[in-house]
Amino acid sequence: MVFNSYTFVVFFILLLVLHNLPLSWKTKKINLLVASYLFYALWNPPFILLLWLSTVVDYYMARLIAVSENKSKRKLWLTISLLLNLGMLSYFKYGGFLLENFTALLNTMGITYQAARPDIILPVGISFYTFVTLSYTIDIYRRKFAPEPSFLNFALFVTYFPHLVAGPIVRPEDLIPQFKQPRKATTNQVTWGLFLLSLGLFMKVAIADGWLAETADFIFGLPFPVNPLDAWMAVLAFSGQIFCDFAGYSTCAIGVSLCLGFTLPENFRYPYASIGFSDFWRRWHITLSTWLRDYLYIPLGGNRKSNIRTYLNLMITMLLGGLWHGASWNFVIWGGLHGIFLCIERLLRNLTTRHKTPVHESEVILRATILPVASRNLTNFLLALLTFLLINITWVFFRAKDFGSAMLMLLCMAGIIDQGPKMLSTPDMLKVGIVTVGLITTHWLMRDRDLRQVFSRLPWWLWGIIWAIMLILVALTQKSTSSFIYFQF
Amino acid sequence: MKASDNLKAGILAITLVLLFLTGWELYWRGRGFENSYNDDESLWASTRNKIYTTSPAQPVIIGSSRVKFDIDQHVWQKASGLQPVQLALVGTSPRPVLRDLGNDPDFKGTVLIGITESLFFAKDHSPMEGEANKRIEYYPKWSLSQKISFYINQILESGLIFLDTNRFSLNSLLKRLPIESRPGVFVFPNFPLEMNLTLPNRQEVFTNTSLSDTSVRDGIRYVWNYLGMTNPNIKGVSGDTLTQIFADVKQSVGKIKARGGNVFFLRMPSTGPVWVAEQACYPRKLYWDRLLQETKTDGIHFTDYASLSKYTCPDWSHLTPGDARIFTNDLIKVLEEKTGWTIKNPSVSSHL
Numbered sequence A: 001m002v003f004n005s006y007t008f009v010v011f012f013i014l015l016l017v018l019h020n021l022p023l024s025w026k027t028k029k030i031n032l033l034v035a036s037y038l039f040y041a042l043w044n045p046p047f048i049l050l051l052w053l054s055t056v057v058d059y060y061m062a063r064l065i066a067v068s069e070n071k072s073k074r075k076l077w078l079t080i081s082l083l084l085n086l087g088m089l090s091y092f093k094y095g096g097f098l099l100e101n102f103t104a105l106l107n108t109m110g111i112t113y114q115a116a117r118p119d120i121i122l123p124v125g126i127s128f129y130t131f132v133t134l135s136y137t138i139d140i141y142r143r144k145f146a147p148e149p150s151f152l153n154f155a156l157f158v159t160y161f162p163h164l165v166a167g168p169i170v171r172p173e174d175l176i177p178q179f180k181q182p183r184k185a186t187t188n189q190v191t192w193g194l195f196l197l198s199l200g201l202f203m204k205v206a207i208a209d210g211w212l213a214e215t216a217d218f219i220f221g222l223p224f225p226v227n228p229l230d231a232w233m234a235v236l237a238f239s240g241q242i243f244c245d246f247a248g249y250s251t252c253a254i255g256v257s258l259c260l261g262f263t264l265p266e267n268f269r270y271p272y273a274s275i276g277f278s279d280f281w282r283r284w285h286i287t288l289s290t291w292l293r294d295y296l297y298i299p300l301g302g303n304r305k306s307n308i309r310t311y312l313n314l315m316i317t318m319l320l321g322g323l324w325h326g327a328s329w330n331f332v333i334w335g336g337l338h339g340i341f342l343c344i345e346r347l348l349r350n351l352t353t354r355h356k357t358p359v360h361e362s363e364v365i366l367r368a369t370i371l372p373v374a375s376r377n378l379t380n381f382l383l384a385l386l387t388f389l390l391i392n393i394t395w396v397f398f399r400a401k402d403f404g405s406a407m408l409m410l411l412c413m414a415g416i417i418d419q420g421p422k423m424l425s426t427p428d429m430l431k432v433g434i435v436t437v438g439l440i441t442t443h444w445l446m447r448d449r450d451l452r453q454v455f456s457r458l459p460w461w462l463w464g465i466i467w468a469i470m471l472i473l474v475a476l477t478q479k480s481t482s483s484f485i486y487f488q489f
Numbered sequence B: 001m002k003a004s005d006n007l008k009a010g011i012l013a014i015t016l017v018l019l020f021l022t023g024w025e026l027y028w029r030g031r032g033f034e035n036s037y038n039d040d041e042s043l044w045a046s047t048r049n050k051i052y053t054t055s056p057a058q059p060v061i062i063g064s065s066r067v068k069f070d071i072d073q074h075v076w077q078k079a080s081g082l083q084p085v086q087l088a089l090v091g092t093s094p095r096p097v098l099r100d101l102g103n104d105p106d107f108k109g110t111v112l113i114g115i116t117e118s119l120f121f122a123k124d125h126s127p128m129e130g131e132a133n134k135r136i137e138y139y140p141k142w143s144l145s146q147k148i149s150f151y152i153n154q155i156l157e158s159g160l161i162f163l164d165t166n167r168f169s170l171n172s173l174l175k176r177l178p179i180e181s182r183p184g185v186f187v188f189p190n191f192p193l194e195m196n197l198t199l200p201n202r203q204e205v206f207t208n209t210s211l212s213d214t215s216v217r218d219g220i221r222y223v224w225n226y227l228g229m230t231n232p233n234i235k236g237v238s239g240d241t242l243t244q245i246f247a248d249v250k251q252s253v254g255k256i257k258a259r260g261g262n263v264f265f266l267r268m269p270s271t272g273p274v275w276v277a278e279q280a281c282y283p284r285k286l287y288w289d290r291l292l293q294e295t296k297t298d299g300i301h302f303t304d305y306a307s308l309s310k311y312t313c314p315d316w317s318h319l320t321p322g323d324a325r326i327f328t329n330d331l332i333k334v335l336e337e338k339t340g341w342t343i344k345n346p347s348v349s350s351h352l
Helices: A006-019 A025-041 A045-067 A071-108 A126-141 A151-159 A172-180 A187-220 A228-259 A286-297 A307-325 A329-354 A359-368 A372-399 A403-413 A426-446 A451-456 A460-477 B003-030 B041-048 B065-070 B073-080 B095-103 B127-141 B144-159 B170-175 B208-212 B214-226 B239-258 B272-281 B285-295 B321-339
Strands: B060-062 B110-114 B196-198 B204-206 B262-267 B299-301
Touching (some): A126 A286, A187 A460, A228 A403, A228 A426, A372 A403, A460 B003, B095 B110, B204 B208, B239 B262
Parallel strands (some): B060 B110, B110 B262
């Protein structure tokens, strides 16, 4: 089920009513669990079995890890959990990809081999709930906390529908404590939750699907080169689309959850105002980047070892982070590019720190310039624009269907191929331009602000009008059933 | 912000949304528009579900807009007692759908294939196949959730005009803004808003306005001119490409026939400059006759029957609803004579 569907509207209204009936807390949690399974099953019922398997195995493995004092036994239980979760993920998500590459490798070695194309359907959200359950067993293994005694609480933590299929990737400490005590959403939480749901739908339906998807799909779907301006417009369109689609989903999820009285972690913080790539990953898909940091980068040694090792760890983390998004070399390249940019940034930072002048001296120089106050802001803004530009280049690999198409698009963008036809109409280009400027401006202005605080300062009638405009645009766009891009990951 | 302020903002938002949408709906009604259904992937998928019980009396119809306008499903149902399964897609080549039916081992029914040469004989992977491919990919993934949304949407669409995406969505209206496009860019022209309606059974009909208002009719003719449908100098595909198309169609037709199904081609009427251009670009001998010959399949060309060629299409390409009713009755008669199929059900038809 998707948030932007009539089915969800009916489901959510019924669930809100049920959740606010004078029932016991345990009954309410059972209702939520059943509703979450229903939310998932309405997509593809058989895959619910995988979810159950993952839930049951991890619940018991965590208990066994916790009670075992024997180190090798603890490792064994953890290995079973990892093998099951990563095995399922590998089979369903990477099975075809591995076979395809294995076949290509054999053919390169001169061995003629043609494997039957496996007909594997990817269960929705498997990458997300696999990471959710993995973090639980790994944290128990690290003795970060005791295993959750209640199977109901644990099952609800894994399956809770707002985060189930496309995040935010929750940690046990984010959610399980909230299930322990009875909770009821306050009026403030419900209204703010509904506002966030409306904002998320506006981002997804009106901006991502309504204004940008057509342009990005059209140009990226063409098998021939296009005019450089059209190529840039398509990439900018995708840049806006992927943000509004994914951040829209997270905003809906946080809003829906808040209406039920539960808080989910923030997943996006105005990423297109990032100054540098490390800042970008503190603002884009925050729950994934922190997961990769805590369960991959730091265990690899993080920055605690040699410089070379730190760069290597960064690259490994980003390459695997790229592969997490999909079984394709393009995602690996996308992750690799982010890794390279992070390494360059780190290298530059190390170099500048080594030659850094005292703070007071730089302040004096700054104040002596013609535009003393604006210059730092301007520099930061220009750096943010440069980061945005580089991020757009990486999006080409994320969106293009294969390496050849990505390179073709990059050659067009660079003007090396400049004879391609003009394909986009003026209104289509205007839409992309308006959204891009709007996104950069909003992200820059909101960079260090909190949305809730900004709205709390607005008069209620202005907030109401903004809210109404978003809902009206959602109703007028009418793309009610298209799924979110991140469902395929 | 106080809780009461939050609540006030929410109530104001809902009030403004309801007021706007009511005004929006009344505005379009006031301009004389009627209900029309979105001919989207879900409506196609719900129709595709019905192909497994088909027979000559209840055929699957594939093709493009002409069979959607010209075969009146209500008249057909009155005659046979069964409603045809309308899978044709406007502006789309039916070849991907034919391939899909050919590859479905459970399909053993009857297919009527509408031939509009410029679409049917379009090259593989051309934009003319886009909508068909989108729907064929969508159908097996049509989830329970999407089905429920579709049925709720149908209820809403039956009462609210502004939910017609093709005409009144924000994007559709923005495309109609008089903004001049960049030179050298092909922009698909807009059909007049008043042109036609889509019924829940996927039947297309001209609106009363489009039949009575010559500016609407001229607007449609302008689109045909713009798309080159009246240009007799745009030659159709030939050589290996055409041979490959015939081979592809023959294979799909063969698969359906091998399972006991029936296939039949239909060339629906076109008139005026469109018909003149079609004769020049797609000579009957090279395309229609060869199609029947290569696939060893029978067909009806409207020019071969006085009862089917007596019409004048107001836009040169489709029949009026009134003409479509008579045409459908005559088509059933010709089909029965030519194939020996029993389409009319006397117990139903006698009550007409």
